[in-house]
Amino acid sequence: MDSEATIKSTGSRIDEEAERGIWPKLIYVWRLLYRDKAGMLGLAMFLIVVATAVFSPLLSPYDPLKQDLMAAKQPPAWSEKGDMSHILGTDNLGRDMLSRIIYGSRVSVTVGFFGVLIACSLGMTIGLVSGYIGGRVDSFIMGGVNMILALPYLVFVVFIASILGRSLINVILIFGFTNIPIFARITRGEVLRLRESGFVESALSIGATRTRILFSHILPNLLGPLITIATFEMSGMIFYEAGLGFLGLSVPPSTPSWGNMLASGRQYLTIYPWIATFPGLAIVFTGLGMNLFGDWLRDVLDPRLRRTKR
Amino acid sequence: MQRYILSRLFQSFIMLVGVLFIVFFMLQLTGDPVALMVSRNASPEQVEELREELGFNRPVMVQFADFISKAVRGDFGMSLRHNQPAMELILERLPATVELASIALLFAMVVGIPLGLLGGANPGSIWDAFARGAGLIGQTIPNFWLALILIMVFAVNLGWFPSFGRETWQFMGLALPTKSVVLPAFALGLFTMGQLVRFTRSAVLEIKNEDFVRTAYSKGLADWRVYVKHILRNAAIPLISILGVQFGYLLSGSIYIETIFSWPGLGNLLAESIGNRDFALVQAIAFFTSLVVVSLNLTADIAYGMADPRIRYGEQ
Numbered sequence: 343m344d345s346e347a348t349i350k351s352t353g354s355r356i357d358e359e360a361e362r363g364i365w366p367k368l369i370y371v372w373r374l375l376y377r378d379k380a381g382m383l384g385l386a387m388f389l390i391v392v393a394t395a396v397f398s399p400l401l402s403p404y405d406p407l408k409q410d411l412m413a414a415k416q417p418p419a420w421s422e423k424g425d426m427s428h429i430l431g432t433d434n435l436g437r438d439m440l441s442r443i444i445y446g447s448r449v450s451v452t453v454g455f456f457g458v459l460i461a462c463s464l465g466m467t468i469g470l471v472s473g474y475i476g477g478r479v480d481s482f483i484m485g486g487v488n489m490i491l492a493l494p495y496l497v498f499v500v501f502i503a504s505i506l507g508r509s510l511i512n513v514i515l516i517f518g519f520t521n522i523p524i525f526a527r528i529t530r531g532e533v534l535r536l537r538e539s540g541f542v543e544s545a546l547s548i549g550a551t552r553t554r555i556l557f558s559h560i561l562p563n564l565l566g567p568l569i570t571i572a573t574f575e576m577s578g579m580i581f582y583e584a585g586l587g588f589l590g591l592s593v594p595p596s597t598p599s600w601g602n603m604l605a606s607g608r609q610y611l612t613i614y615p616w617i618a619t620f621p622g623l624a625i626v627f628t629g630l631g632m633n634l635f636g637d638w639l640r641d642v643l644d645p646r647l648r649r650t651k652r
Numbered sequence: 653m654q655r656y657i658l659s660r661l662f663q664s665f666i667m668l669v670g671v672l673f674i675v676f677f678m679l680q681l682t683g684d685p686v687a688l689m690v691s692r693n694a695s696p697e698q699v700e701e702l703r704e705e706l707g708f709n710r711p712v713m714v715q716f717a718d719f720i721s722k723a724v725r726g727d728f729g730m731s732l733r734h735n736q737p738a739m740e741l742i743l744e745r746l747p748a749t750v751e752l753a754s755i756a757l758l759f760a761m762v763v764g765i766p767l768g769l770l771g772g773a774n775p776g777s778i779w780d781a782f783a784r785g786a787g788l789i790g791q792t793i794p795n796f797w798l799a800l801i802l803i804m805v806f807a808v809n810l811g812w813f814p815s816f817g818r819e820t821w822q823f824m825g826l827a828l829p830t831k832s833v834v835l836p837a838f839a840l841g842l843f844t845m846g847q848l849v850r851f852t853r854s855a856v857l858e859i860k861n862e863d864f865v866r867t868a869y870s871k872g873l874a875d876w877r878v879y880v881k882h883i884l885r886n887a888a889i890p891l892i893s894i895l896g897v898q899f900g901y902l903l904s905g906s907i908y909i910e911t912i913f914s915w916p917g918l919g920n921l922l923a924e925s926i927g928n929r930d931f932a933l934v935q936a937i938a939f940f941t942s943l944v945v946v947s948l949n950l951t952a953d954i955a956y957g958m959a960d961p962r963i964r965y966g967e968q
Binding site: 485486489492493494495496497498500501502504505506577581584585588589590591604607608611612615618619622625626629630633634 | 666670671674675791792793796797800801803804900901903905907908911912922926941942
């Protein structure tokens with residue numbers, strides 16, 4: 343198959359370009375992305391969500407918290423009883439659905455971004471230490487990491503959330519800390535692989551120090567796999583945040599978030615179905631974009647998969 | 653093999669001790685577990701009374717020792733809400749969860765594995781597009797939203813299935829599933845179905861290029877024979893451990909689905925006990941589901957070791 347051959351050859355091309363510095367590499371990756379329709383679409387969808395979150399006040403037609411009981415439970419514009427004043431209709435308290443979905447993206451993007459930031463920075467540090475020092479330290483850390491990864495994730499997230507209580511900071515901390523093991527494991531695996539590679543050996547043989555090898559040879563090569571995992575983890579966190587909101591365990595009920603909207607829509611499922619439908623579509627849109635983009639990133643950036651794929 | 657099993661058993665044991673540790677100290681996270689359990693307008697006297705009754709006025713390490721010594725005997729204390737031992741409640745709810753998870757896994761396997769096989773066998777074909785689409789859908793549709801949509805379409809509008817509850821069909825002393833399980837099992841199993849499609853597809857793509865497949869073809873074997881006897885059989889080995897992990901995920905991940913469909917299982921009990929601030933029960937459920945998941949992983953690991961000697965020798 344053509345695409346198989348391109349994936350294989352792009353792999354070595356990226357490495358070749360990498361030797362010439364970071365910019366040629368980035369430009370080359372961008373050109374590859376430009377040719378890949380699904381990856382491009384995924385990136386575009388993701389950027390739309392981020393832009394929506396950043397520019398919420400400019401984009402939303404109404405104040406997401408403003409209640410208008412006269413206009414409550416108005417169906418979307420295209421249905422018989424709907425009109426253009428509220429394109430996606432209103433919820434049970436007469437709040438504009440579109441504005442709430444636009445503002446809801448802020449919670450999702452914030453949780454996803456800061457959650458990944460915490461998990462990735464701490465996980466990477468732990469993985470680096472574990473993989474680079476090795477021996478007992480490594481088996482101790484990895485024992486803990488594998489233990490946490492084998493626990494029923496959702497049960498524990500729900501458990502912790504119910505104890506800590508509803509707030510944005512708590513949700514970010516929960517997802518940030520519970521996802522450290524994933525990043526630690528990936529980083530450690532990569533470090534072990536890189537340590538045995540030819541270029542680290544060459545660096546050692548010309549007398550490079552351990553610190554130098556770590557920072558200028560190992561760290562830059564970790565970027566690819568970590569960015570890929572970060573994409574999937576971020577979409578996972580957005581899902582789980584909505585799920586917690588649905589159970590009433592995420593941000594406070596007054597904050598517009600997709601999970602909170604789903605929770606209130608559930609009560610009116612049979613009579614006013616749009617209240618639960620649209621926030622769900624927003625979650626699907628975000629997840630689809632990030633997964634398409636992540637799949638593409640993995641094909642291009644992850645050297646291990648590049649080797650074993652097909 | 654014996655050494656392999658023993659080392660796996662030991663690891664699982666350490667894990668469960670770790671779980672007990674986490675489950676106990678999690679309640680201490682806020683500093684005062686009793687404050688979590690009482691309603692906001694309880695008087696200070698009532699709070700003290702409960703603290704006394706539940707033994708939270710003792711030093712933390714004494715509480716922990718007590719907790720461990722009871723937990724290993726399966727005693728997680730009384731549910732404050734139901735006034736019944738927590739373990740008893742869990743065992744009552746277990747059959748419903750097992751039924752739901754098994755049917756969800758069955759659906760995922762019956763659809764996911766053949767679809768992955770078809771997609772991997774003919775990359776670029778319409779089947780492959782179908783397989784990749786199914787994989788992506790499984791990953792991107794949140795099950796709690798899917799459940800709501802399924803209720804709207806198939807229960808409310810079409811009326812084909814009940815929108816909530818569990819009905820069983822009594823046959824020779826067994827409680828057999830009825831159509832009430834269809835919607836929840838579909839919503840729960842879709843993610844796993846997607847995972848199985850993706851896994852089977854990439855395994856087939858990889859194994860297809862192995863030497864033994866070429867040999868099988870050059871012997872003149874028919875296409876289907878090569879796929880079923882050589883490719884699928886080799887993909888089946890890693891599939892065992894994936895199925896183990898996925899079954900654990902289905903058993904422990906049904907909180908949303910059970911809540912939405914009022915399915916009387918463990919996930920529903922967990923959501924309910926969190927709402928009631930019944931933390932003895934929450935602790936017991938968290939430990940019990942971990943126990944189930946750890947045992948499933950252990951079984952899958954042992955099965956994997958039996959099927960593939962490279963695994964058990966690689967360990968030593």
